[in-house]
Amino acid sequence: MGKKILLAHDHVPGIQGYEVYRQNGGYASVEKAVKSMSAEALVEEVKKSGLRGRGGAGFPTGNKWNFLAKPEGVARYLVCNADESEPGTFKDRYLMSRIPHILVEGMITSSFALGVNTAYIYIRGEYYYIVSILEKAIEEAYANGWLGKNILGSGYNLDLYLHVGAGAYICGEETALLESLEGKRGNPRIKPPFPAIAGLYGCPTVVNNVETLAAVPFIVNNGGEAYAQIGIGKSAGTKLISASGHINKPGVYEIEMGITVEDFIYSDEYCGGILNGKKLKAVVAGGSSVPILPADKILTTPSGEKRLMSYESLADGGFASGTMLGSGGFIVMDETTSIVENLFTFARFYHHESCGQCSPCREGTAWMEKILHKMIDGHGTIEDVDLLWEIQAKIEGNTICPLGDAAAWPVASAIRHFRSEFEEYVRNPNSIKVVRHYDSTQNLVNA
Amino acid sequence: MAKVTIDGRVIEVPDGITILQAARMIGPEVAPPTMCYHSKLKTSGGYCRTCLVEVTKSSEKDPRPMPKLVASCRTDVMDGMEVGNLSSPKVIEARKSVVEFLLLNHPLDCPICDQAGECHLQDLSYEHGSSKTRTDFERRTFEKISIGEKIQLHMTRCILCYRCVKVAEQITDGRVHGVINRGDHSEISTYIEQAIDNDFSGNMIDVCPVGALTDKTFRFKSRVWFTKPVLAHRNCEKCSGNVNLWFKGDEVLRVTGRKDQWGEVEEFICNTCRYDKKATSDWTVEGPSPVNRHSVISANHYEVFTKPTEFKLNDVKPLSIQEGDKS
Numbered sequence: 001m002g003k004k005i006l007l008a009h010d011h012v013p014g015i016q017g018y019e020v021y022r023q024n025g026g027y028a029s030v031e032k033a034v035k036s037m038s039a040e041a042l043v044e045e046v047k048k049s050g051l052r053g054r055g056g057a058g059f060p061t062g063n064k065w066n067f068l069a070k071p072e073g074v075a076r077y078l079v080c081n082a083d084e085s086e087p088g089t090f091k092d093r094y095l096m097s098r099i100p101h102i103l104v105e106g107m108i109t110s111s112f113a114l115g116v117n118t119a120y121i122y123i124r125g126e127y128y129y130i131v132s133i134l135e136k137a138i139e140e141a142y143a144n145g146w147l148g149k150n151i152l153g154s155g156y157n158l159d160l161y162l163h164v165g166a167g168a169y170i171c172g173e174e175t176a177l178l179e180s181l182e183g184k185r186g187n188p189r190i191k192p193p194f195p196a197i198a199g200l201y202g203c204p205t206v207v208n209n210v211e212t213l214a215a216v217p218f219i220v221n222n223g224g225e226a227y228a229q230i231g232i233g234k235s236a237g238t239k240l241i242s243a244s245g246h247i248n249k250p251g252v253y254e255i256e257m258g259i260t261v262e263d264f265i266y267s268d269e270y271c272g273g274i275l276n277g278k279k280l281k282a283v284v285a286g287g288s289s290v291p292i293l294p295a296d297k298i299l300t301t302p303s304g305e306k307r308l309m310s311y312e313s314l315a316d317g318g319f320a321s322g323t324m325l326g327s328g329g330f331i332v333m334d335e336t337t338s339i340v341e342n343l344f345t346f347a348r349f350y351h352h353e354s355c356g357q358c359s360p361c362r363e364g365t366a367w368m369e370k371i372l373h374k375m376i377d378g379h380g381t382i383e384d385v386d387l388l389w390e391i392q393a394k395i396e397g398n399t400i401c402p403l404g405d406a407a408a409w410p411v412a413s414a415i416r417h418f419r420s421e422f423e424e425y426v427r428n429p430n431s432i433k434v435v436r437h438y439d440s441t442q443n444l445v446n447a
Numbered sequence: 448m449a450k451v452t453i454d455g456r457v458i459e460v461p462d463g464i465t466i467l468q469a470a471r472m473i474g475p476e477v478a479p480p481t482m483c484y485h486s487k488l489k490t491s492g493g494y495c496r497t498c499l500v501e502v503t504k505s506s507e508k509d510p511r512p513m514p515k516l517v518a519s520c521r522t523d524v525m526d527g528m529e530v531g532n533l534s535s536p537k538v539i540e541a542r543k544s545v546v547e548f549l550l551l552n553h554p555l556d557c558p559i560c561d562q563a564g565e566c567h568l569q570d571l572s573y574e575h576g577s578s579k580t581r582t583d584f585e586r587r588t589f590e591k592i593s594i595g596e597k598i599q600l601h602m603t604r605c606i607l608c609y610r611c612v613k614v615a616e617q618i619t620d621g622r623v624h625g626v627i628n629r630g631d632h633s634e635i636s637t638y639i640e641q642a643i644d645n646d647f648s649g650n651m652i653d654v655c656p657v658g659a660l661t662d663k664t665f666r667f668k669s670r671v672w673f674t675k676p677v678l679a680h681r682n683c684e685k686c687s688g689n690v691n692l693w694f695k696g697d698e699v700l701r702v703t704g705r706k707d708q709w710g711e712v713e714e715f716i717c718n719t720c721r722y723d724k725k726a727t728s729d730w731t732v733e734g735p736s737p738v739n740r741h742s743v744i745s746a747n748h749y750e751v752f753t754k755p756t757e758f759k760l761n762d763v764k765p766l767s768i769q770e771g772d773k774s
Contacts, residue, residue, distance in 0.1 A: 168629070185626070190493040190521050356607060356626070356633035358494050363548035366631040370584050387581060394544035397515040398496055 002256040002269075003230050005218045005238050006211065010098055016133065018140035021101040027146055029109045029217035034154045037220070042113035046216065048224030050236035055081055055172075055209030056287065056327040058311050067196040068114060069204040077205040078116040079181065080107055080213055082123040083165050083172040086287035087349055088329030091240035092210040094252040096123075096130050099214075100137035104160065106213035108146055109220050111158050114206055119160050122177050125167040134162055169353035173401045174207040175199075176355065187357050188401035209327075211240055232258030235310035239325070245332035248272035257310045261285075262299050264309055265332060278334040282417075285314055286326020288346050289406030291413030292339070293323050319413065339418040340425045343410060344372040350407035361404040364395040368411055375422075378429030385422045389415050449526040453477045453500075454534045466519035466530055467498055471709065478709070479532050480542070480571050482549070482656050483608035484520035485711050491613050492520035495606065496545050497571060501538050504529035516541055539575075546576035549606050552587040552631065553657070560604065562658030564671040564743045567710055568606065589634055594624065595642040597663050597722055598652060602634045605659035611635065611651035618715050619645045635659070646685055649721040653704045653712045664722055665693075665701035672743045674700055676736035681729055685717035691736050692727075699725045705736070 004010075014020040021027075033042055047062025068076065080103065084092040096103060103121070111119045123131060138160055141147045149157050163181055165171050171180045175189035178200050199205025215237060219227045228236045235257040244250045247265065249272040255264065264270045265280065274280055280295040301307050302317040314325045333342065351369040356362045368391055371384050388411055396408035415422060448459050451469045454477045460469045468486075470478040479500055484492030492498075498520050502513040507527030516538060519530070532538055550572060557563040589602035607626065612635070615622040624637040637643060643651075652660045674693040681688045693701045702721050704712040724730065738745040 170629075190518070351630060354630035356628070356630045357609075358496050359545055359548045359606070360496055362607070362631050362633065363551045367548075367551060367582065367584075370582075394541070394548070398499060398541055398545070400493060 002254070002259065003238060004254050005227075005230070006095060006099075006102065006214050006240060007252075007254045015099055016097075016101075016137075018101060018137070018144065021099070022144075025221075026101055027105050027108075029220035030105060030112070030146055031152065033109045033112050033220050034152050034156055039113050039115055042109070042220065045219055045224040046113070049219045049227035050224075050231075050234060051212065051215055051219060051227065052235070052311065053209060054211035054215075054239065054327070056086065056289075056324075058325065061208065061212055064196070064208070065110075065114060065206060067194075068206055069197050070115065071204070075118065075201075075203050076114060076116050077200045077203060078107065078111050078114055078119040079174075079177065079200060079205060079207045080119070080121040080210060081172060081174065081177060081207050082121050082127070082210050083177060084124055084127075084210070084327075085169040085172050085353075086289065086327050086329055087346070088242060088244055088284060088331040089287045089327045090242045090244075091252050091328055093127060093130065094242075095210060095214060095240065096127070097133055100130075100133050101141070102214045102217065103134070103210055104137050104141050104146070106216040107160060108141070108151070108158060110206075110208070110213055110216050111160075112156060113216075116206075117157050117159065119158065120181060120200075121160070121162045122171070122181055123162060123164055124172075125165045128164070131162065131164055138162060168355075169349075170355045170401075170403060173403065176401065177207065178205065187355050188403075190400055230256055232308065232310050233312060235312060235325075239309070239328055241309070241328045241330050243271050243330045243332070245330075246275040246278065246334035246337070247332045248275055255309055258308050260306045260308055261314075262306060264330070271330075271332065274332070274334050276334075278336065280332065281335045281337055282333045282339065284329070284331040284333075284410075285323045287329035288331070288349065289409055290324040290326040291319055291322075291409050292342075292417065293321075293413070294417045297321050297417070298323070319409070320416070323413070338425075339414050339421050340372070340375055343414045344369070344376050346410045347372050347407070350403065354403060354407070355401075358398075358400045358404070360395045361399045361407065364391050364404070365407045367391055368407070375426055375429075380426035380429070382423060382426055384426065385415060385419065449524045449528070451524045451528045451530065453530045454532050460524060462524070462526075464524060466500060466502075466517075466522050466524055466528070467492075469524050470500075470519065470530075470532065475708065477532055479519050479538075480567075480575065481520060481709070482567055482571065482606060483610060485610050485613070485654055486707075486709070487712060487715070488610060488613040488617060488654070491610060493518045494609055495549070497542060497549075497575075499538060499541050499545070501531040501535040502528060503531055503535075542575045543577060546572050547581070550576065550580070551582055552603075553606065554586060554588075554603050556604075560658040561661045561666055561671075562604075562655075565710075566658060567656035587631060592636070593642075593663075594637055595644050595648060597649065597718070598643060599661050599663050599666060600635065601659050601661065602636070603659075604657050605635055606657055607633055607635070608656055610654040610656070611660060614650050614654055614715075615643070615648070618650060619647045621645070646717050646719070647715060649718045650704065650712065650715045653706075653715075656710075662701055662721075664725075668700050669695050674744075676738065676744065678705065678733040678736050679730035680733065681720065681724065681731065683717060683720055686720060687714045687716070688720060689714055690716055690720055690730075692730060692732070697727070699727060699730075701725075708739070 009015050009024045043065050051061045052058045168186050170176045171186040173188045176186040180186035195205040231237050238254050241253050266273045282294050283298040284292045302321050311325045315322050347369045351365040354361045354365045392408040392411040395404045453470050456473050458473050479498035481498050482495035499516040500519045504510050506525035592600050594600045623641050627636050652662050674695045677692045679692045691703050692699050704716045
């Protein structure tokens, strides 16, 4: 069994409630931080821990906290990004619904470290049933003196609010989230200025993912060093992986970074192998926007070693033969999956969720969806494959926010690794239901 | 002060201005085109991505290039910055694709569009676009709606530059229109088709880079290149009263704000000047408006008296002479 931090007490009955959570060592980090540590020392511990943003980008959390501007007399804010909408990712949902107090505790400790007196949790509108769970947890925290005025007699005040989004993927982008939190249309802002300088209501703001904040209590309790020793290299700690697709045991797994991808897919501790004994065809390793990789490339790195579940190992080889850990949405596809149809689903999603501010994303995502729709309907041509490739290249990097990139990467990687399947699809639209499997050299296997 | 190099041209500019403003100071030959940026409107720009440039050197302190192309209208200059506009193949490629994206859903109804001749999208696609389309999908269309007594909204032509939203926010009393829906379904609209009614609403027409917002008092009256712009002013209580009158013969067909070299309004004017003062006697005429000689409007601005070159039959040489059988 790997080391568990976030889900260590997941099996304890009643952990959702305050009493049980407290009995299992809950809120110890707040006590330790508020009573015996300075804010600077806390930031230093988080820096030492090597904790990286779990929302997808993997930016070192300690550095992010360090960048926070601290002008005199200006309020600072901490916002928890619980707008988890990346297709294939459902780890925050699991964590918040099972152990809501770990997020509340992490937010109190983090707020103290950042000198924040008002913190927000921005939760995705579709998670309406978690809203009541979190609200209850916040209420309990207030009732037991962990929130509110003069926490533990230290003179430190903190208010924590829960804000429910209205169901837009784009509001997971941090500046769009801030706009939405301010009550405006959720459009991403043009950066700079970054939120660390001018975020919520123009004040310095830190936006962190649920899982990132939930890891803070462990770091405070046990020290940054202890956290840094878990995991591998620069990928410190554990990561929640949302495993889905054609596997025997889909679900949320907490893994210690550094286990092999092969282990993760085939061992009984985790996914338990491919459904019905079929062959592995492809994996989307970190949520729908990261590049899809064919079986051989996801299992081994370009240098022939086994690929590990870590930021570095998954990104090994760049986009030509690597991918990203992203948010940990691990989608496994077996040999019966059609890459073209799967890509159409992704493209439709990004078209639907584009905010419409900047032209490459607004028009490009719609165009890509239309072309893929045409292919699915059996009217595609070889030129359409090239056109798709060109459109994604024109969107990538030219947009205000990363949604453009997120829409472009799946298209790019699908064509890069499965081009022959696209060609077969447009050439023989009628045979596609039968002929689907290609090996890594892009030769037909089960014609 | 910051020293900036744009396409190899060096200029010293004050700190805190954008790359685009610095480029405009050098001149139109290095200034990136813009569709959504408007110098008189705060926080405009950044949406259309036509002004993308490549920063090959960020600053003297940090000489690394910027990883992506940046929107020049929203990126501040740094001392020692080196920028590639037309000298960068990446920029030319990106701009071409932005034009292609903007034209994907824009109707090619220029022959019946009132904006034709002074349309920024026409200029942009002429200068940076390609001559062929690569899509045969049906274009997105919207119903025409009337927003107020004097303004026609033709959403199908809109490129979502947000300029009219900024006008309503910054120079009128209360904004009643905005962008609704999302992605390529986004549209400019009012809340439950409310009329836009305030003294400065007409400026939305002037800032619209395409034919999405047009002046109902001018619609279908004339092609713009058959009218002659004349600078004029009047004493107005609400605005500066400095306008452009557009004459056809002796008749004033429309009144607009004056536009600078970049096609952006210099001073916003009120609706009284715009719609209600259409007699020459209302105005003190200053003289013909300066018109860029490349503009289609200048073609009709003054009569052209050049003699056609004379054609002599003897000068014509046959393209090739077939050596016939001489025997």
